Amino acid sequence: MNPAGHPSANPCEQALAAWSGRHPVSSTSVVAVAYSAGADSTALLLAGASRWPGRVVALHVHHGLQAAADGFEQHARAFCDQHGVPLRVTHVDASHERGQSPEDAARDARYAALARLSQDAGAACVLLGQHADDQVETLLLALSRGAGLPGLAAMPERFERHGEVFGRPLLGVAAADLRSWLQDHGHTFVDDPSNIDERFTRNRIRARLLPAWEACFPGFRGLLARSARHAAQAQRLLDELAAIDLARTGSPPAIEALQSLSRDRQGNALRAWLRQLGVAPSAAQLDELLDQVADCITRGHGIRLKVASGFVTRDGARLSYGPASQPPTL
Template sequence: MSTSPAPANPCDQALAAWCGRQGFVKPAAPIAVAYSAGADSTALLLAAHHRWPGQVIALHVHHGLQAAADRFVSHAQDFCARHGIACRVEHVQAAHATGESPEDAARRARYIALAHMAQNVGAGCVLLGQHADDQAETVLLALSRGAGMPGLAAMAERFERHGQVFGRPLLAVPSAALRAWLGDAGHGFVDDPSNADERFTRNRIRARLMPAWDACFPGFRAMLARSAAHAAQAQRLLDELAAIDLAQTGTPPAIAALQQLSRDRQVNALRHWLRTDADVAASAAQLDELLDQIAACTTRGHRIHLKVANGFVTREGGCLRYASSV
């Protein structure tokens, strides 16, 4: 009696295409996968293990934010043991500080832990399981917040953080395709109960807006991804222009040189300077106030002082300076 072939993991083709775009053919170092034990990271972990058997390490972060976290660890360790995949676990304290959202605090702690674990095992890259639904949610979240070009560009396929390279090969794969394959292939995964908590904005978008968009605009995920790609391209051009302008103003920027630029180019250069040199993002209101202070700076003793993130932009001689207050 003939048997039907095993269903193909939709991550296999997506991972191969991502590797081609990144020139990532045969890695010399181990490959890490951020493995939460959820559906998306489970499908990605199996695809990576299929592509690079014996070279993949699963990295699991225990956030300590809910009682189910211990169960996630047990599932992750058991799953990896069954499939012959090495697994590392790190516990973090992801409580948020005053003025910081719980989601941002957990994300920050997670990336620090992933980078730390990856560097400890010598991994060349950490693969993340964000998929097409996550990308669409990110664009809608950015729109709801009135975000600029960096926010509308959503999630990049490849980026560096905390000295570690990260990759997102599944941004074109819908969540439904991942879950359908896992069900057909008989692979178990866990569902994080916090994903249903609509106190979080992203969860409300997932539960309410995404179904409405799907009903009105079938295929909207690909369209939003295309818009995000256009925004990312535009942002790269703005970054190139900022680099040209900062080469003229110096780094940190000289106030007199900034004043020779148009207001739009000043905003672009200052946003780039703060992001690349201080790893902080200024709001539109903060940048408007900073530009007003720069325009008014016509005497030697004029003072500039503006709070941005957890620090201040001030005047030091003829240049701007950013210093963290932490």
């Protein structure tokens, strides 16, 4: 209740209206909400059902990673029945491969499953419940790892994966506001016990760093979110510059044309070229590649640098990227 005694509005509703204003949804389209049964997705689902009555479908992914997962699904079914929202559920195998973290494996499996469910439902997009605290955690995690602009840009509010559009309308809404509204209005949700396990870095940030930031800088979430937006804008400009430079050097890049650019522009163009191939070089690998390009001043000078599962090599006048078994070409 607000001070005047009237029911308070779901804080997600204004955020959802703003997001859909920037990314319009057709007046006849189905909208999917990724519904874990947790607090954030519960508040988002209720806001979506209020904004688009009869056009919202809830998508629930059962990872099978913990005993509580069965209870999450049961709660999701009961809640959706209570509120008249259609629910689609799928079970996935989120086991991780050698060298892959369990968190990455679960996230990849979840996005793939959500895309399939959404496509089956004929939905225009899938809305995700990540909020301002999640965005701050992502930014602090990126800072702690020495990330570049893509990492500092944190989570985008709209992106595409597995042929599906995903949206994050709640990146400006604090977790405490969501929970307070749900509790004030008697809406039930589940708490994932893994969210308090401080073996995970993100949970340590949530439990230890965020309270300290709040004590020193009240309202810091909005300020850090602004920094993330600035980083995203700067990255978009770098992407535009890379497109201009790759149009000049060709893709794959011609070595001589690449050498005519400043080292910073070379690095930006090379990152963009490799990103088009699904490859992300480390800072050390990119520096080494730039050194090899700079030294490539004779016809017989070779280039060979391992990046991810393949090699960047010289192929005549141009660079090339291929599998490890591919022999170097001068």
